[in-house]
Amino acid sequence: MIIVxxxxxxxxLNKNKGLVDHLQSFGIIQSKKVAEVMETVDRGLFVPDGxxxxxxxxxxxxxxxxxxxxxxxxxCLQLLEDNLQPGMHALDxxxxxxxxxxxxxxxxxxxxxxxxVEHIPELVSTSIKNIEKTAAAPxxxxxxxxxxxxxxxxxxxxxxxxxxxxxxxxxxxxxxxLIDQLKPGGRLVIPVGTISQDLKVVDKNLDGSVTIxxxxxxxxxxxxxxxxxxxxx
Numbered sequence: 001m002i003i004v005x006x007x008x009x010x011x012x013l014n015k016n017k018g019l020v021d022h023l024q025s026f027g028i029i030q031s032k033k034v035a036e037v038m039e040t041v042d043r044g045l046f047v048p049d050g051x052x053x054x055x056x057x058x059x060x061x062x063x064x065x066x067x068x069x070x071x072x073x074x075x076c077l078q079l080l081e082d083n084l085q086p087g088m089h090a091l092d093x094x095x096x097x098x099x100x101x102x103x104x105x106x107x108x109x110x111x112x113x114x115x116x117v118e119h120i121p122e123l124v125s126t127s128i129k130n131i132e133k134t135a136a137a138p139x140x141x142x143x144x145x146x147x148x149x150x151x152x153x154x155x156x157x158x159x160x161x162x163x164x165x166x167x168x169x170x171x172x173x174x175x176x177x178l179i180d181q182l183k184p185g186g187r188l189v190i191p192v193g194t195i196s197q198d199l200k201v202v203d204k205n206l207d208g209s210v211t212i213x214x215x216x217x218x219x220x221x222x223x224x225x226x227x228x229x230x231x232x233x
Contacts, residue, residue, distance in 0.1 A: 098127025
């Protein structure tokens with residue numbers, strides 16, 4: 001993803017804790033739970049070797065894909081926090097390196113279910129190796145966390161409905177299967193648009209109706225099929 005202009009350069013950052021402290025000082029991280037999970041899941045384990053892992057910037061991860069800037073990860077975790085309580089179900093579409101998927105898994109725990117969907121098989125393999133280095137590794141082993149190769153625009157019906165759904169690329173419009181797989185009381189966070197994009201927050205009400213609002217302007221890579229992505233959109 002390519003996100004809104006950076007809040008700060010972060011050039012002095014060299015540790016994950018320092019990154020989290022900066023995000024807190026700028027009010028991006030507002031809750032203890034989000035701070036704790038971002039401290040636990042070291043971003044440095046999820047970026048290519050040699051990358052400045054703790055800058056507040058998106059980074060290329062290969063296959064025309066990116067890992068989001070840390071402030072966007074924090075923003076999405078804050079928006080979804082109430083829907084990432086222990087025992088809940090979470091879906092991460094376009095899971096990439098597996099960073100946010102690992103965060104979700106630690107938040108919902110072993111009694112919950114976390115699914116990552118990514119259409120690049122090599123990224124799925126890498127993300128599993130990344131997560132195996134973190135505190136989320138036991139959740140992979142017990143099956144409460146799983147990453148799959150697939151078209152995330154179709155969601156992952158097997159473990160629906162989901163309390164929380166996150167999409168890591170911009171859709172021209174909100175995919176209906178994701179709304180269908182959202183639990184009443186659940187929340188979907190998704191960037192929507194082409195040249196102009198907004199981060200949309202989609203809440204499914206208890207009666208099944210849907211409320212949509214715009215959180216902020218963003219710039220993400222497109223949510224598309226595998227072949228188009230590898231061609232460079």
